[in-house]
Structure formats: structure tokens, C-alpha cells
Amino acid sequence: MKQEVGGKVRATLQPGLTNRLTKYLRVTQQLIEEGRDAVSSKELGDFTGINPVQVRRDLNAIGFSGTRGVGYQAYDLVEAVRAILGLKQTYNIALVGAGNLGSAIASSTILPKRGFVIHDVFDNDGDKIGRTVGNIVVKHIDELKKSVGEADEIIGIIATPSASAQEVANLMTDAGIRVILNYTDVLLHVPYNVEVHRIDPTAQLMHTLYYLTQVGGEAAS
Numbered sequence: 001m002k003q004e005v006g007g008k009v010r011a012t013l014q015p016g017l018t019n020r021l022t023k024y025l026r027v028t029q030q031l032i033e034e035g036r037d038a039v040s041s042k043e044l045g046d047f048t049g050i051n052p053v054q055v056r057r058d059l060n061a062i063g064f065s066g067t068r069g070v071g072y073q074a075y076d077l078v079e080a081v082r083a084i085l086g087l088k089q090t091y092n093i094a095l096v097g098a099g100n101l102g103s104a105i106a107s108s109t110i111l112p113k114r115g116f117v118i119h120d121v122f123d124n125d126g127d128k129i130g131r132t133v134g135n136i137v138v139k140h141i142d143e144l145k146k147s148v149g150e151a152d153e154i155i156g157i158i159a160t161p162s163a164s165a166q167e168v169a170n171l172m173t174d175a176g177i178r179v180i181l182n183y184t185d186v187l188l189h190v191p192y193n194v195e196v197h198r199i200d201p202t203a204q205l206m207h208t209l210y211y212l213t214q215v216g217g218e219a220a221s
């Protein structure tokens with residue numbers, strides 16, 4: 001059943017809820033790709049590690065309800081969560097660094113399915129400029145500002161060595177990028193209206209180890 005989802009709820013979204021909705025979205029999109037039409041709160045719970053009661057509460061809070069024995073209509077759920085999170089159909093991304101990591105990101109087939117398009121790739125190495133990564137011709141970093149403006153790129157990905165990260169972040173914010181995914185280990189300084197997300201596998205591992213310790217501790221006591 002299609003639901004009305006709206007601005008009032010969106011305006012009051014708590015970060016925790018936003019985070020959980022993002023996880024439900026990812027799982028539901030994956031299940032759709034596997035051919036599923038419906039998804040249950042138990043499945044959403046199992047794949048996200050969130051209690052199914054919390055899942056139902058969250059979806060209820062955004063005005064979305066399922067059918068007993070069937071679950072939630074997967075397409076409608078994706079549409080509803082995307083609307084609540086304010087996600088558009090596609091987002092253009094500027095990727096800086098056409099090395100190992102940058103090439104892998106630019107070649108990803110998953111990102112476009114999720115509405116994220118690597119529109120431009122930049123580097124400062126003369127040997128890489130003009131080459132293709134994924135299907136994208138690498139541009140000189142000096143072209144970043146112009147390209148970002150032309151293609152309405154609001155997301156930037158930094159895949160350079162750490163030493164270049166702040167300089168690249170400055171170029172990105174100066175060009176109007178408002179969300180930065182930082183793959184380096186540098187803590188970036190950016191204006192207050194720019195959102196930085198550091199992709200840090202170490203933090204994920206530490207979180208996982210903490211979780212294992214807690215579960216192990218409970219089991220032992």
C-alpha cells in the first residue's frame with residue numbers, strides 16, 4: 001500500500017532514525033535486485049542488526065505500514081524512505097584521485113544502481129590525465145571548480161594520499177561541494193555547512209570487536 005510521506009516527519013528526523021532508514025533502504029534495494037517484491041520487519045531486522053520491533057516503529061513513524069503475513073511492499077518502501085530522506089533520483093559525484101582506490105570506485109556498478117553517479121574523476125598526475133577509469137576520462141584537478149558547477153556535483157570523494165587531502169577538500173568546498181567522503185586518515189577542516197564522512201575500516205573493525213566482546217562477555221556471565 002502506497003503511503004503519504006511528508007515534510008513534517010522529515011523536518012523532525014533524528015540522526016539515529018536517519019541512520020536506520022538508510023540501512024533499511026540499502027537492504028530493501030538489495031532484495032529488490034534479488035527479485036523480491038515484499039520484505040518483512042524480521043528480514044530488515046536480521047540484515048541490519050536492528051530489532052524488528054524498532055524496525056516497525058521506525059517505519060510507522062514515517063507513515064509506512066506493512067500487511068500481516070506479507071510484509072512491506074519493497075518498491076513502495078524504497079520510494080517512501082527515499083522521499084523521507086530527501087533523496088533525488090541521481091546525485092553527481094566528483095572523485096579526486098585516479099589511483100587504486102579511485103579506479104575501483106569509478107568502476108563500481110553498485111553506485112549507479114543506488115542513484116550515485118561518478119560524473120568526473122580528477123588527478124594531478126600528467127600520466128593519468130586523459131586516461132579512462134571506469135568509463136570516465138580523468139581530468140586535471142585544475143578543472144574541478146568548473147566541472148563541479150556545470151554538472152551540479154554536490155558530493156566529493158577524496159581518494160588521494162593523506163598529504164593532499166586538505167588541499168583537495170579546500171578545492172571541493174570552494175567549488176560548492178557540500179558532502180565529502182574522505183577515504184584518507186586526515187581529519188579535515190571544512191566550513192560549518194559542509195558534511196564530511198570519513199570512511200574508516202579501522203573504526204568498523206573496532207566497533208565489531210567491541211560488539212563481539214559485549215556478546216562474549218554476556219555469554220560468559
Ligand SMILES: NC(=O)c1ccc[n+]([C@@H]2O[C@H](COP(=O)([O-])OP(=O)(O)OC[C@H]3O[C@@H](n4cnc5c(N)ncnc54)[C@H](O)[C@@H]3O)[C@@H](O)[C@H]2O)c1
Binds near residue numbers: 128161
Ligand atoms: N578507507 C579505506 O577503506 C581505504 C582503502 C584503501 C585506500 N585508502 C586510502 O585512499 C587513498 C588512496 O589510496 P590509493 O591506494 O588509491 O592511492 P594511489 O597512490 O594509488 O592513488 C592516489 C591518487 O591520488 C592522486 N593525487 C595525489 N595528490 C593529488 C592532488 N593534490 N590532486 C589530485 N590528485 C592527486 C595521485 O596522482 C594518485 O593517482 C589513500 O589515502 C589510502 O590510504 C583508504
